[in-house]
Amino acid sequence: MRTVFKTSYDADINLFRHKQQFGWYLALFALALALPFLLSNFALGEATNVLIWAIACMGLMILVGQSGQASLGHAAFLAIGCYANVLMQQRLGLPFLITFPLAGLIAGVAGALIALPMTKLHGIYLAIGTIAITILVEDFIVIAEPLTNGVIGLIPPPITIFGLVIDRYSTPNTLYYLTLGITLLVVLAYRNLQRSPLGRSFAAIRDSEISAQAMGVNVARTKAVAFGISTGITGLAGALMGHYAGIFNNETFNLIISIQLLLAIVIGGLGSIHGAFFGAAIVALLPQTIAFGRDMLGGLIGGGSIAIPGMEAAIFGLILILFILFEPMGIYGRWVKIRTYFELFPFYRKDMFRRQKAYLKTERMR
């Protein structure tokens, strides 16, 4: 474990703790930049998908990991971002560079407004309340057919930035780089949030509402702001998802997606940006992995590929159960342990990380 000798206040404020850490992330960034030259078009598409999911996961992570509120309504905000982005392009003829941030803003404002009456709810009640949002938005997409084209769905135009046409199939590299750039901006915003007063007030309402309040934090407002920032980022992911999918309708953003998002951040590791990326990789790559495994299995046994309905959900559920049983801190928690093991070798103790991890501890006070 490296000891950082702090010589200025900036040591705590800066984005990276030390030069080596900066070096590692620079290497990772270089790898990300080189990916289009290393991967096939298909694999690069999957990588783009992982990044889009990572944005969505970061959105939800801000809410659940930072502010301690649960939500099963985030598919709705993916949908709001997605439809807002495409409809503004199709109906109003606005360019992507304007519709994209606006889509995030619309999803964010919608989230904050919906959250206001819900901030009194805690834990499981809040989760149930937010399920309603997902279902309502799904129904609205069907009902508002003249606007949303209902169950038939919409086909988004390719992204156009200053005449540069970006499309998943004809220009996969450009779409990947665009997504990478947006992902990095979201990571930066997330990091900035964590190191500024607003982020700390999120942590405050997560861990003890009553003392947050005594410190002068307006609990209801802070919860709404957390919802707004969270759903805003989720809306951005939704907008990208629409362009990536090529066609979408009400079912693209159903309750299953909400659940998958929540599971992803739990599996990835609550409360960390790394966790959002790990979780995103699992959710985005699992269907392909299962399909691949099934084909292999089918080849081994003979008799072509076997299709078992509900297989994906079952495997996902199994992974989740295993994590909750054996690694409640998620993939990121496991990674931190392995890293510490090597850094301290041979002095690592087994119960080094034993401390209770209890989010959603909200119904305490009175």
Added chain:
Amino acid sequence: MSLLELDNVTLRFGGLTAVSQVSFSVEEGEVFALVGPNGAGKSTIFNLISRIYDPAEGDIRFDGKSILDRKPHEIARLGIARTFQNIELFDQATVMQNLLVGRHRHRHSRMWSELLFTPFVRAEERRHREAIEKVIDFLDLQAYRDKYIAGLPYGVRKVVEMGRALAIEPRLLLLDEPASGLSVEETQDVAFWVEDIKKQMGVTVLMVEHDMHLVASVSDRVLALADGKMLAMGTPHEVQNHPKVVEAYIGVADEHEKVLA
């Protein structure tokens, strides 16, 4: 004018009158202690000042103005800080982050500038950290700066909670049993700190405490309560020897003996 005035304050929980017609005032610059047996209503008085409960009757004034029209989160901005009897820290955050939440009252930046982390936000952060560093030095918390609360021993948590309240830079500090569960040495530290908080920082202290030794050594005035009612008020010496107080405590002591026997 007194800094804090409680004027005939009554609070009922259903049939139970937890605080009954309590009146007292805390003068600027003094250490005022509330004592009394368990269930006397001491913490409830703190919660009334924090605006967690609305009194059924009476008025609470800070700096001459009623605070009954204030929301709970507006109390810190007035300059009233508090600790909790059962430590209420932000467990999944470091000591530093906990103390920084205490600076919330001094936040001038807005959401958008924080998301962009503008130079203004950075300058503010430096200012907050400078202020926090003073608290850390004052309470000798250097060794725990970057430790998570969840892994800290009880005594340290108590100190961190006091530090978080001091980070508010309050005019009035409410301490709910600052020495409960602490060792003799740690209790002595608390006594020194309370003295310094009063003399060096010029902060008025309203304190609930069971340790009569600590109360006698640091407080200027004491109010004894039992069953929500005022028993006696005066110097520590006067209150300790007041017949009603002796009776209330001996009553409790008798019960304890009965339980033990």
